[in-house]
Amino acid sequence: MSWTYQKIGHMFRNVSSVSRSTPVAAPRRPQAPSTAALPRRLYRSSVGKKAVMAVTGGILVLFLVGHMLGNLKVFLGRADFDHYAHWLRTIGEPALPHRVFLTIMEAVLTVAVILHMWSAVSLARRARQARPVRYAVRPKAQEHRYATHVMRYGGIIILLFVIWHLLDLTFGVVNPKSGGAEPYDKVVADFDPSRWYITVFYVIAVVMVGLHLKHGLWSAFQTLGWGRQRRYRGLHLFADVVAALLVIGFVAVPVMVTIGVVK
Amino acid sequence: MKLTLKIWRQRNAADKGRMASYELDDVSPDMSFLEMLDVLNERLIIEGDDPVAFDHDCREGICGMCSLVIDGTAHGPQRATTTCQLHMRHFKDGDVITIEPWRASAFPVIKDLVVDRSAFDRIIQAGGYVSAPTGSAPEAASIPIPQADAHDAFDAATCIGCGACVAACPNASAMLFTAAKITHLGLMPQGQPERYGRVTAMVDQMDAEGFGGCTNTGECTSVCPKGIPLETISRLNADLLKATAKG
Structure with a gap:
C-alpha cells in the first residue's frame, strides 16, 4: 500500500463580484519553530500566556482562601487573632529562620501577580490591535455575563485596592495605628464606624474580586484544557460558590467591626 | 415591509x-x-x-x-x-x-461588506497534512473509533470557516475556528501522527495573522451557525500545552 499525503486544506474561496485588484495584506509568517526553553516557548503563544494567567491566578486564589480563613480568627478574639498573625512569622521554625517562610510566600505572590498582569496586559494589547475599527452597533453580548465583561477593568481596580490594602494593614501608612501596632488594633481602628467609607471601599473591592473569580476560576480550567461540555455546569457552580464564599468571608470582618460586633 | x-x-x-x-x-x-x-x-x-x-x-x-x-x-x-x-x-x-x-x-x-478571510486558509495550510493511505477506500471497520469521539469529531468538522466567531469575539480571536480543526483531527486515529506539531503550527499561524487571544467569553459559539461547542477550545488548549511541554 502506498502512503501519500492528503492535504487537509480544502477551503479555497473565490470572492465573487469583487475584483481582486485591491491590495491585500501579504501573508504574515509565524516565527520559526522555537527550540527555546519552556518559559519562552510558553510565552510565545496567546494560549501559553493564558496558561500563565491560569496558573498564577490559581496560586492567588489559594492564597485568598488562606487569607480569608486567617481573617475570620478575628471573631475568636484579640488573643487568637494576634497569636495567628505572629505564628505566620514563625512557620517552619526552628528548621527555618524567623519569617523565612512568610518571605518566600510574599516573593511567590509578588511574582504571581506580576506574571498574571504581564500576560493580561499583553493579551489586552493584542486584542486591541486585532480590532482597529469598532462596530457602529455595539455587538450584542449573546453570552452576557457581567463578570466576563469587567475582567480587565476589574483587575485594575483590584490592583489599586491591593496597593491601598498593603499601605493600610501591612505597612500602616494609611492606618490610624502605626505599622508596628498589634494586628487586632489595626483592624478595629481601620473599620471604626467613623471611617465607614473605608468599609464601603473594602466591600466594593472584595465584590470586584468575587466577580473576577466568578469568570476567572472556571476560565482557568478551560484554559488548562479541562473544559468539556459535560463539566461546564459543575465548573461554573464551583467558581460561583468559591467566589461567593470568599466575598462573604472577606466582607464579614470590616462590616462586623463597623457595626460594632467586633471591638 | x-x-x-x-x-x-x-x-x-x-x-x-x-x-x-x-x-x-x-x-x-x-x-x-x-x-x-x-x-x-x-x-x-x-x-x-x-x-x-x-x-x-x-x-x-x-x-x-x-x-x-x-x-x-x-x-x-x-x-x-x-x-x-x-x-x-x-x-x-x-x-x-x-x-x-x-x-x-x-x-x-x-x-463594502466583503472581507479577506484568507488568514483562515493560511491557518489551515499551517496545519499541513494528515498521514492517511489514499487509493482504494479502506475497509470501514479496520480502524475502530469510539462512538463518542466520532460524534465530537463530527461536531467540530461541521465548521464552515465563515469567520463569525472572529467577528463576534470581543478580542477578534480565531480560537473557535482553529480549535474546531484541531478537535476534528485530534480525535481521529488518522490525525494522531502529526497531532502536536499541527496544533503548534496552527496556533503560531493564528497568532501571526494578528487575531486576538481567547478570554473564554463564549460569544463565538453563540453566533456560530454550526454551533461548534466551546469545549473545542479547551481541547486545543490541552493539546497546545502538551506540545509546549514536550518541546
Whole structure:
C-alpha cells in the first residue's frame, strides 16, 4: 500500500463580484519553530500566556482562601487573632529562620501577580490591535455575563485596592495605628464606624474580586484544557460558590467591626 | 415591509469607509436576507449607483461564504443560522437594520461588506497534512473509533470557516475556528501522527495573522451557525500545552 499525503486544506474561496485588484495584506509568517526553553516557548503563544494567567491566578486564589480563613480568627478574639498573625512569622521554625517562610510566600505572590498582569496586559494589547475599527452597533453580548465583561477593568481596580490594602494593614501608612501596632488594633481602628467609607471601599473591592473569580476560576480550567461540555455546569457552580464564599468571608470582618460586633 | 438599511460602504481596502442609509419599500417577509440585498442592488444598478458588495455562494448555509454583522450580531438575530438562511420574517415593518462587515485586522475589508478571510486558509495550510493511505477506500471497520469521539469529531468538522466567531469575539480571536480543526483531527486515529506539531503550527499561524487571544467569553459559539461547542477550545488548549511541554 502506498502512503501519500492528503492535504487537509480544502477551503479555497473565490470572492465573487469583487475584483481582486485591491491590495491585500501579504501573508504574515509565524516565527520559526522555537527550540527555546519552556518559559519562552510558553510565552510565545496567546494560549501559553493564558496558561500563565491560569496558573498564577490559581496560586492567588489559594492564597485568598488562606487569607480569608486567617481573617475570620478575628471573631475568636484579640488573643487568637494576634497569636495567628505572629505564628505566620514563625512557620517552619526552628528548621527555618524567623519569617523565612512568610518571605518566600510574599516573593511567590509578588511574582504571581506580576506574571498574571504581564500576560493580561499583553493579551489586552493584542486584542486591541486585532480590532482597529469598532462596530457602529455595539455587538450584542449573546453570552452576557457581567463578570466576563469587567475582567480587565476589574483587575485594575483590584490592583489599586491591593496597593491601598498593603499601605493600610501591612505597612500602616494609611492606618490610624502605626505599622508596628498589634494586628487586632489595626483592624478595629481601620473599620471604626467613623471611617465607614473605608468599609464601603473594602466591600466594593472584595465584590470586584468575587466577580473576577466568578469568570476567572472556571476560565482557568478551560484554559488548562479541562473544559468539556459535560463539566461546564459543575465548573461554573464551583467558581460561583468559591467566589461567593470568599466575598462573604472577606466582607464579614470590616462590616462586623463597623457595626460594632467586633471591638 | 418598509425598511431602513444602514450599510457600511467602502470602495476598497485603502478607502476610509462610511455608513450609508437606504430605504427599501417593498420587502417580502419570505425573502432571505441576501435576496433583500439583491433587491436593493438591482435598484442601485438601475439608478446608476455602485451595488453593495457582499460575499455569498451556496445560499444553503453550508459553504461559509456569507457573512454580515446585522445589528451587532454576526449572521443576525437567529441562532445557528447563516445570513443566507436568515429570512426577513424575523424583522418588523419600519425596522432600521445596520449591516457591517466582519471587523478584525486579520480580515481586511476588500470592498463594502466583503472581507479577506484568507488568514483562515493560511491557518489551515499551517496545519499541513494528515498521514492517511489514499487509493482504494479502506475497509470501514479496520480502524475502530469510539462512538463518542466520532460524534465530537463530527461536531467540530461541521465548521464552515465563515469567520463569525472572529467577528463576534470581543478580542477578534480565531480560537473557535482553529480549535474546531484541531478537535476534528485530534480525535481521529488518522490525525494522531502529526497531532502536536499541527496544533503548534496552527496556533503560531493564528497568532501571526494578528487575531486576538481567547478570554473564554463564549460569544463565538453563540453566533456560530454550526454551533461548534466551546469545549473545542479547551481541547486545543490541552493539546497546545502538551506540545509546549514536550518541546
